[in-house]
Amino acid sequence: MGAYDGRICYLDGQLSGAAVDEGYSGGPLWSVTDRAAVGLVVGRITAPDGAFSAQHTLRRSWGLGWQSVLRELARVGAAPEHVNGGRERSAATLAEAESVRDMMVGPLHSLLGDPRARADHATVLAAQLTLRAPGDGSAPTVEELAHLLSGTERALPTLAESLAPKVADDPRGRAELDRLLALGRLTEAARLLSVAEHRALVVKLEHLTEHDPGLLPRAATAALPYVDLPRSLQGARLAPSAVPAVVHELEGWYGDGSPVPDESPRLPALLRVVEYVAAETSGDLARQALREWSARVAARLGVHPSALQERRGDADRWSRRSAPAGVRVLVELDRYAKDPADHYRCSVWRLRPDGTPARAASESDRPRTGREIARLIREVAWGAEGAGDGVALVAVSVPPDALELALDEWDGAGAEEYISARLGEDFHLVLRCPKIRRRSRTGPADLKRRWNSRHQSDTLLADHRIGGRAGLIGLLKTTHRDTARVLVHGSTEHRGELLPVCLVMGVPVVLWDRAAPGPNDCAPLDALAPHGPVDGLPERVRHFRVRAYADRVVPARPALVWEDIELPLPDELQLADPSEGTERTG
Template sequence: MTWFAAPRGDRSADARGALVRILSANRSRTAGAGVYLSDRRLLTCAHVVNTVLGRRSLSPQDPGGITLDVSFPVLSATDVRSARLVAWIPPRSQQYGPVDDGALKWEGDLAVLELDEEPPPPVGSVRWLEMARGQEVRAWYGAGQPFSYADVRVAVYDDGIGYLDGQLSGAAVDDGYSGGPLWSMGDGAAVGLVMGRITAPDNGFSPQHTVRRSWGLGWQSVLVELRRAEAVPEPHLAGLWAGPSAVFAEDESVRDMMVGPLHTLLGDPVARTAHAAELAETLGLLAPTDGTAPSVEKLAHLLCGTERALPTLAESLAPKVVDDPRGRAELDRLLALGRLTGAARLLSIAEHRMLLGKLEHLTQGDPGLLHRAATAALPYLELPRSLQAPRLTQAEVPDVLGELETWYGDGSPVPDETPRLPALLRVVEYLAAATDGLVGQVLREWSNRVAARLGIHPSALRERRADAERWSRQAAPAGARILVELDHYAKDPPHHYRCSVWRLRPDGSAARTVDGPDRPRTGPEIARLIREVAGGAKDTGDGVALVAVSVPPEALDLPVDEWDGAGAGEYMPAPLGEDFHLVLRCPRLRRRSPTGAADLERRWNARQQSGSLLADHRMGDRTLAGLLKTTHRDTARVLVDGTAQHRGRLVLVCLAMGVPIVLWNRAGLAPGEGPPLDAIVPEGPVDGLPERVRYVRVRVYADADNAAAARPALVWDDAELPLPDELQLADPSEGTEHAI
């Protein structure tokens, strides 16, 4: 038995469970092959589609949303299914022009098909790895007959293409093989697609001509093409291969450079056998039982070409080198070399499995948490594409984790000659700081173990943990509480408002902070006044201040959060919604209902248990009122959408019936216009909604030219927060030091 071979009899030891037969137009013959990816998606060559349509093989013209007949050789031959073309990556020359007839090499040439429904077992996806020189690979004719296999060797891998040489005995790669998977028997994974063959010219064969040479596109190149064309959404690729899209030409050099550190760390054959056997078991590969050790070169080959093999090995080696400076240095060198490969990744199999489970659990409870933590943890970096959406689903988490793994350093200083803290660990620390109880503790313990395995200095991790805890305290609604009342008299100038401001002390008493004549003020004047009051509140914690603005019903769409409170000498603008939890209240409406106060208290107390209700253009005023009286009697959170006029009526109904939390988008002029409410992250822990809205506002203010950006308005009528006419004012002499 050889080391690190795929188990026989297992579906992962053979690609035929994923092999697809592409049928000709009349179903009479095999036009080519394909491979099942996942989630109803199939992959084949564009020139196979052209063959089915009777067009020139390398025609670049997009055929549109055509439907092809396909079948799976592992199922019945009569089980023919329809697959619709959903992505077209045309054949192209290296100059990005059309491919001439008779060309021996081209780029692109991929097509993605989608089935109407999932195929049944034993059809299934395969594991993918990068193509590399020296791999022994197998291809099958599209019809999948057992005798149709063709064994070839990747003789050269150059510029994304693998040139495949076959022996004179056995089948040769020929027509009908294109688009099928190239299966590496040693790695137990698919490494590319069959693309074409190189044959002797038509005018006669010479001994100098190529015999049985074909070529295929390496998986790393396929992945680049798919991502560049956005042909397959990332969730479809999650679990197949999560490596970076870059193609590293130094693979062989990296493999050679790994030999030295491995000799130092595992020069003893007994130790090498023990660690290699543990690694093989974790990877699901075979290991001999006769006590023989794999060569260091064989081990290096595995580490360079098998996903997560290197960090998984390092996980078992790290405890052995804790008190061995030379061993630790060699392990650090080995991990650094792994960053030059596409397969190593940052986390071991066990580390990845554990973190993925926790992130999916957290995302289910709060779809915006991972986005907020990453934004705070990596303030100077553009977030990965997969994290730019403020609200994630569980299905998107694997791809987010895969991208964060590629960010190896967070840029902050570390003790001399120690590795930088990976950005992923910093994000995990922020997640832990924002998560109470056992889950937060588990995340910190996970971070401790990974940091120790990577050789990160404990002080670096402690510093990032302290940053996360400070952020968590700031994000909590534990800052000053400022109450504002706005009103507008008929004789006042347009866009001017009478303003009263109170600051609540920790003991619940209130200090009125505005002296002088009651005069109409502009929005910026009021914003500067609020900033001064909040800045003078030094006895109410260091969290983000809550500014609750009571407005008349006709002013609920007033953009108070956008009012700029920057002084004349300040360099940067300072809109109120950027620095404060700016929320609205409208007590006049609730007083129009005899049960308004009781409704508010009941709904507010049930806010943690009740879900949210969406009221949009399909819902009338009476319908909404009926729901709030019956099936949603305890609902505390309503999301309102629709035209400005219709939306305004729905908001009034909510407030009159004591709904304490109402969220809408002022930018949405009509249904479907502007960003959806999902962009304002309404879900997640209800008490964190003001902070989530503040995050959205910060992004909007930074992109002021984007007319389609969300402009969230939030009514937050805390039943425990007094209203202006309910305030028990302190002795004026006690509050004069805070007066403005």
């Protein structure tokens, strides 16, 4: 062997026998001296053309040492048991563990020098770890406690959990606890979370993952953009059963690399992921529970509050994201009395980048099927300038009796296409109903006021407890005068009573499940975070539709009214003067 840098080894072969050649890559690297395979062959360094000089090498090859191979196996969770912390440990590893254990004695003496305090904390620790404690209340020695902390999984953070309140107002005690936790990072057993912290987090994440399998991978990717995530987090979905293993791996990454004040501990990567999960979680209670958990763990670790708040702010800004602005398409559907069932007449406009409209298609001359209309919308959206810059917004104006129409499921894929192309999967497909909206003298002013307050106002839940049509009108006139978002739950009859009220009174964002048979069938919509950042709602609805179409277990079919005041309605569009010709403008 010529040289080994801990990762790659360079090999200078003898001028006898066969040299490394094409096809040897991946083969075992055999050591004659050790009579064992010590790595893998990777390649050879080809001799230059022309005459040799004194600086040239003969038969130089390169490979990976066994240490590099084992590191890569461990990174993907495929290393042999003894490499992942099993019973076989080298003498050097054992000596290092013993040194760490000896170094723990000092801070333990400072924190638990009083035998009575040590006995109390040891009793609590034993109960958490399901270990037997002496019945006479005697205290273990500091050395015995150090041995337990360095060799028992989660023992150190569990003890720190009970010690943290004691040293909250004691800078010297806090420094000793930080020193103890730092030593724990050098052991294989300590982990980041206490027994109780770990149990609570796993339960919360399993519940959230069951309702939204993409939540944890989505949040981890955003929270740790420069980290090689575990394989289980690299996909789009995560099963609840995989949560414990994911948490276990994320615990191993202690710092997020961002600056912290006063040389305080860095925020662990796991807590950053939890903050991003909380920001994306639907439901105020679930979000609050995660943030309180994160704050408790951060305080126990000695993380400065400002560091946690900064990462929480990052997570909130990420959650308020929306898809990049794409093409905007306006569609108007209408029906004549003699038209066949499930057929509509369709006109389509495309908005130019400067906001001016261009008539893209007018198909009102004859009624068309949903598939035909979907193909027409796709052609307009994909053919527009900037079609690849983001997800296109398709705003469809429908007649009053078509608010429950399943147009998001209209499939515009051609016969030769391999993948379906439902409108709700490929576009931000939203509804509008100008014929209802205009049945109010104050409608335009109401719409503008509510739209401009959409980031400050709370979501109004309109279910069977709201008092029907009269109750909803009363709320929208008084305590919810500026409310911009209404979530409607209930049967088809109940929705048919409340939806017109929302539209007439200028509510710009209305969300409901058109497949819900009754008032108690609202839980499936929780996965799209209906109370989350409002500007990201069309994108969350699109994600939900993609999952729902692929998973027959998800019965919900969300419908979204989205009245952006910057988008003109069809009869407000400034079209070309007919006297200038019959050509369509574009």
